[in-house]
Amino acid sequence: MLEINVASSHPYSVVIGSGALRKLPELLDGVVRVAVVYPTVLSAPAGTISALLQANGVQVLPLVVPEGELAKTPAVVAALWQALAAADFTRSDLVVGVGGGATTDVAGFAAASYLRGIPWVAVPTTVLGAVDAAVGGKTAIDLPEGKNLVGAFHEPRAALVDLELLRKLPEREVCSGLAEVAKAGLISDPAILRLILEDPDESRDVVSERFAELVARAVAVKSAVVAGDLTERTSLGTMVGREQLNYGHTMGHAIETYEHFRWRHGEAIAVGMVYAAELAAITSGLSAETVALHRDVLRLLSLPTSYSAAPYEALRALISRDKKTRGTTPRFVLLDQLQHPVVVSPTEDALNTAYQRIAL
Ligand SMILES: NC(=O)c1ccc[n+]([C@@H]2O[C@H](COP(=O)([O-])OP(=O)(O)OC[C@H]3O[C@@H](n4cnc5c(N)ncnc54)[C@H](O)[C@@H]3O)[C@@H](O)[C@H]2O)c1
Ligand SMILES: [Zn+2]
Incomplete structure (x- = not known):
């Protein structure tokens, strides 16, 4: 236990x-x-x-x-x-x-x-x-x-x-929930990524010890972030508080809304995390290996990593409604390296280019 x-x-x-x-x-x-x-x-x-x-x-x-x-x-x-x-x-x-x-x-x-x-x-x-x-x-x-x-x-x-x-939870529900676990790995805990990469099948087996450890580690990540930022203030300078839990959620929420909530939450944020990684490669120097790692980990959990059903303009308009937006400038939680979240306001060009890279 x-x-x-x-x-x-x-x-x-x-x-x-x-x-x-x-x-x-x-x-x-x-x-x-x-x-x-x-x-x-x-x-x-x-x-x-x-x-x-x-x-x-x-x-x-x-x-x-x-x-x-x-x-x-x-x-x-x-x-x-x-x-x-x-x-x-x-x-x-x-x-x-x-x-x-x-x-x-x-x-x-x-x-x-x-x-x-x-x-x-x-x-x-x-x-x-x-x-x-x-x-x-x-x-x-x-x-x-x-x-x-x-x-x-x-x-x-x-x-x-x-x-x-x-045990009776449908496979799709398990994988969707594991998107949040993968998120905790990407923003904070390398052991989570290692556990998934080592044995993706066992990672989805809800009664395995590996699964229990994944859940415990994800709980620990959220708990530590929340404890460090109880009043939910926004980020100060390069310090990122509770906002980092929103990794992948800016584009994820836009997709959920565009799809009228027919997608599972985790599926939408999986695509959102790949989008964030592509955006970080453009704006914050995130390495191509780390972008590829995002796709690998999420694919191993049977989660989607690309999306092209919406015209870019429709998603861009939905992103403006995100609660992190100040005025009309969207703010994204991105990684400048693995497990190192930062808050960035990307240029319009970067936002558009990153979408072309996930719309395969
Ligand atoms: N309070 C918070 O901080 C917080 C954080 C994240 C999400 N949420 C909320 O959580 C909700 C989403 O949670 P969710 O993804 O668990 O969805 P859900 O609670 O809607 O459950 C999904 C479906 O699975 C069924 N189900 C649940 N357990 C099952 C089991 N063991 N076997 C078979 N079927 C089962 C449910 O009845 C439901 O139909 C949203 O309302 C969201 O707002 C709250
Ligand atoms: Zn979420």
């Missing part, structure tokens, strides 16, 4: 490994009632968790939410609040969110807002949920006007990543 401590205003542990759920009883100090929030597809693990809780003498309130992103609505949160109130939940009770990042986001937000905050535990069942949503304490729901527009910072008491729960 691997355990990473997330240093934040309320420090907590992310426990990773087969059987991580066995840690749940240790988190029940004084708890009388536990609400287990999950989508139908995760009924089996939710049942296991409920049985474990009941065996430890707590009352269980099962709360089914819609699948994935469909749960991140004000209506679903209101239903969760009312169910908690009807069951007399108090601040000494607990919410457990079981699912992908969407489910843990809505469960965490319900816990953050009910009675101005009750404790919660994240049980992520996707790779993205484990390495991204479970670290950093952000919880949120969507509005018709945009994603994640309403939310709160509310750290879980712990995140339990039981790799047995990821």
Whole structure:
């Protein structure tokens, strides 16, 4: 079992490994009632968790939410609040969110807002949920006007990543989540890249030790970056704070939007990272070998590395809407060398040329 401590205003542990759920009883100090929030597809693990809780003498309130992103609505949160109130939940009770990042986001937000905050535990069942949503304490729901527009910072008491729960995850979901793991390798941790290059097949096997180490290392990277930049200030000079987690996301978000969110997030940021590498080769002296390494690592994870479906002008317009943009000048997180992120405002020429290089 691997355990990473997330240093934040309320420090907590992310426990990773087969059987991580066995840690749940240790988190029940004084708890009388536990609400287990999950989508139908995760009924089996939710049942296991409920049985474990009941065996430890707590009352269980099962709360089914819609699948994935469909749960991140004000209506679903209101239903969760009312169910908690009807069951007399108090601040000494607990919410457990079981699912992908969407489910843990809505469960965490319900816990953050009910009675101005009750404790919660994240049980992520996707790779993205484990390495991204479970670290950093952000919880949120969507509005018709945009994603994640309403939310709160509310750290879980712990995140339990039981790799047995990821066994039924479709291969495409696993690979998409591994894009964020590869990102952590490119911006910060060379061991991640080595682990993937050494054995790409085992890297996608969710119950392998290699996979557990990859998840743990990605969690450690995000945790260290978030701890170093708790207030989410923007970069100062050459120091890059939380923004570096956005590596590959400027072009990635533009593609996601252009494709009306039919692409998985990780697939879009994979292309975005190759674009960032090409841009860095033009503006920041990134070596051709490192650009090639981006393509190699992502291909080994069956992730896309090129994109030509959109006219350049359409993507350029979407990039202007990125939250890092100041005025009309887009700002990109780039690498001037491997594991060394910098923030750069490239010229229009560079932006265009880099697109020609990924539009193969
Ligand atoms: N809070 C944060 O800091 C943070 C960070 C990154 C992403 N997010 C959020 O995370 C969400 C994306 O997370 P995601 O990629 O995990 O998507 P998701 O939560 O939508 O899950 C993807 C799909 O897989 C299903 N699923 C989940 N676990 C499964 C399993 N073990 N077996 C079979 N099917 C399973 C889900 O029900 C869903 O249909 C977005 O809403 C995003 O905003 C939050
Ligand atoms: Zn991302």
